Amino acid sequence: MIRKFLPYYKPYKKLFIIDMICAFAASMCDLIYPIITRTIMDDVVPNRKFSMLITFAVVLVVIFIMKAGFNYFMQYWGHVVGVRMQADMRDDVFRHLQKLPNTYFDENKSGVTMSRIVNDLMDITELAHHGPEDLFISLVTLAGAFIILIGIDIPLTLMIFAILPIATWYMIRKKEKLGETSMDSRVKVGEVNATLENSIAGMRVTKSFCTEKQELEKFDKSNNIFRTAREGFYKAMAEYYSGMNFFTDMLEWVAVIAGGYYAYLGTITLGDFAAYILYVKMFTQPIKKLINFTEQYQSGMTGFVRFREIMDQEVQKESDNAYDLENVQGNIDIDNISFKYEDNSKVINNLSLSIEKGKTVALVGPSGGGKTTLCSLIPRFYEIDNGDIRIDGHSINDVTLKSLRKNIGVVQQDVFLFTGTIRDNIMCGNPDASEEEMIDAAKKARIHDFVMTLPEGYDTYIGERGVKLSGGQKQRISISRIFLKNPPIIILDEATSALDNVTEREIQESLDELSKDRTNLVVAHRLSTIKNADEIIVITDGKIAERGTHDKLIELGGVYAGLHSK
Numbered sequence: 304m305i306r307k308f309l310p311y312y313k314p315y316k317k318l319f320i321i322d323m324i325c326a327f328a329a330s331m332c333d334l335i336y337p338i339i340t341r342t343i344m345d346d347v348v349p350n351r352k353f354s355m356l357i358t359f360a361v362v363l364v365v366i367f368i369m370k371a372g373f374n375y376f377m378q379y380w381g382h383v384v385g386v387r388m389q390a391d392m393r394d395d396v397f398r399h400l401q402k403l404p405n406t407y408f409d410e411n412k413s414g415v416t417m418s419r420i421v422n423d424l425m426d427i428t429e430l431a432h433h434g435p436e437d438l439f440i441s442l443v444t445l446a447g448a449f450i451i452l453i454g455i456d457i458p459l460t461l462m463i464f465a466i467l468p469i470a471t472w473y474m475i476r477k478k479e480k481l482g483e484t485s486m487d488s489r490v491k492v493g494e495v496n497a498t499l500e501n502s503i504a505g506m507r508v509t510k511s512f513c514t515e516k517q518e519l520e521k522f523d524k525s526n527n528i529f530r531t532a533r534e535g536f537y538k539a540m541a542e543y544y545s546g547m548n549f550f551t552d553m554l555e556w557v558a559v560i561a562g563g564y565y566a567y568l569g570t571i572t573l574g575d576f577a578a579y580i581l582y583v584k585m586f587t588q589p590i591k592k593l594i595n596f597t598e599q600y601q602s603g604m605t606g607f608v609r610f611r612e613i614m615d616q617e618v619q620k621e622s623d624n625a626y627d628l629e630n631v632q633g634n635i636d637i638d639n640i641s642f643k644y645e646d647n648s649k650v651i652n653n654l655s656l657s658i659e660k661g662k663t664v665a666l667v668g669p670s671g672g673g674k675t676t677l678c679s680l681i682p683r684f685y686e687i688d689n690g691d692i693r694i695d696g697h698s699i700n701d702v703t704l705k706s707l708r709k710n711i712g713v714v715q716q717d718v719f720l721f722t723g724t725i726r727d728n729i730m731c732g733n734p735d736a737s738e739e740e741m742i743d744a745a746k747k748a749r750i751h752d753f754v755m756t757l758p759e760g761y762d763t764y765i766g767e768r769g770v771k772l773s774g775g776q777k778q779r780i781s782i783s784r785i786f787l788k789n790p791p792i793i794i795l796d797e798a799t800s801a802l803d804n805v806t807e808r809e810i811q812e813s814l815d816e817l818s819k820d821r822t823n824l825v826v827a828h829r830l831s832t833i834k835n836a837d838e839i840i841v842i843t844d845g846k847i848a849e850r851g852t853h854d855k856l857i858e859l860g861g862v863y864a865g866l867h868s869k
């Protein structure tokens with residue numbers, strides 16, 4: 304993990320090195336002050352060297368001013384390094400997320416993924432700069448103090464430092480528990496996020512079914528699980544801190560009692576005794592910093608591990624020699640394909656189908672038969688298990704994903720609009736389109752006149768996922784973005800939600816316009832809309848049960864005729 308963490312320092316190497324130099328200089332400043340105290344007590348005061356006292360006063364002020372400068376740099380630029388690294392990681396993980404196959408999003412709750420990207424990376428800032436900085440300051444201070452003290456009195460110094468291995472042993476023992484509980488609480492906070500996200504998104508359903516109580520219970524449950532996990536973490540932290548504080552207190556105890564005894568015997572001077580007490584007081588800082596470091600390391604690394612878990616997810620692969628699919632005519636060949644979802648039995652079963660350019664093929668059949676699944680295999684939203692799909696003779700596995708998807712327009716059953724304006728949502732069909740092209744697309748989708756009635760026109764804010772719009776308006780916006788994209792192949796998963804007759808007719812008109820001169824694959828729920836399709840394919844259990852024109856299938860008197868008569 305550390306090897307994967309270190310490269311994030313690279314862009315900020317210079318800042319980080321200056322930060323470390325400041326850390327070194329600040330600890331050096333700390334080490335000087337007890338030496339000066341000792342000299343004042345043993346030399347300046349007994350020998351009445353007043354001018355030396357003035358010199359020390361000036362030297363100390365200069366040292367403290369310099370130390371303030373070093374601390375400022377560490378506090379500000381040190382944190383800046385950390386937060387920039389955190390932002391880089393967030394960028395990386397978001398970019399990676401965009402390349403993950405749909406199966407990842409099927410299996411993982413979006414609240415948990417969000418928590419990994421937002422919350423879990425927060426502690427990275429602290430770890431990234433405080434970690435090495437604290438470790439460095441502590442080690443330099445401890446080593447420096449050890450060298451100075453050993454020069455004053457070896458047995459007393461060894462006595463004081465003997466406590467350190469015991470403290471280290473305690474720290475290591477407790478660290479594991481701290482790590483486990485920290486990971487546990489992060490997993491649980493992810494669950495809280497997921498529950499919350501789901502509940503907020505479904506707030507309207509909750510209200511309409513009056514299930515507030517059940518939702519609250521669900522939320523309370525995951526909130527309590529998180530609380531218990533966090534309490535476990537704090538318990539581990541309390542054991543850790545109280546133990547460590549005890550050890551630092553014992554250090555002071557040895558310095559005061561043993562140092563006092565040595566001064567009483569005359570083995571060391573009063574100045575030496577004062578220096579011991581000051582250095583031991585100073586030890587508590589690096590030791591506390593070491594403790595902090597362990598905690599930061601634990602929290603930061605736990606977050607980093609969770610971040611890496613997403614980064615290690617395999618992205619959707621393109622072949623090494625993938626090329627761009629260009630000048631697409633729109634011939635589709637589905638050649639003996641099979642597919643199953645991760646946790647499912649076969650959804651598509653050795654299915655073959657050819658669609659000529661410019662033709663309209665309708666998929667019908669009982670619910671759960673595999674129509675939507677078949678459609679999502681063509682733009683490679685999922686990978687087929689065997690067989691091949693070709694567009695104009697090019698296997699979809701041989702071409703770049705971007706060029707493949709650029710040539711296919713998908714109108715989904717459940718319209719998804721982004722939070723933002725009407726313009727944002729239409730322009731996502733082609734971010735480079737001009738204003739005229741956008742308006743033209745909106746006109747073709749029969750939404751322009753409605754937009755013009757709004758005070759802010761195309762810049763009207765449509766609320767989260769378009770809540771401020773009607774179902775029909777949302778659909779027309781989703782259709783206008785396909786007009787703007789202008790792909791040669793259209794996959795249309797017909798909306799099942801009931802629209803009033805006028806709206807339905809209007810939408811049907813814009814869809815008819817959209818389908819002109821393109822290859823169309825339509826999943827039809829209302830059979831009335833596909834009477835004129837060039838071919839109707841009846842899919843049951845992932846296989847083609849019947850195929851032909853409307854008239855032919857009615858004549859056949861099979862599944863289609865049955866569905867039609869209902």
Ligand SMILES: Nc1ncnc2c1ncn2[C@@H]1O[C@H](COP(=O)(O)OP(=O)(O)OP(=O)(O)O)[C@@H](O)[C@H]1O
Nearest residue numbers: 409644645647650669670671672673674675676677
């Ligand atoms: N993301 C998914 N993960 C796992 N299983 C899925 C997923 N999507 C669909 N399924 C399953 O695959 C099967 C086919 O579903 P699909 O949505 O393709 O059917 P459909 O014919 O389009 O149905 P409908 O007419 O109701 O829309 C169903 O049994 C469904 O439960």
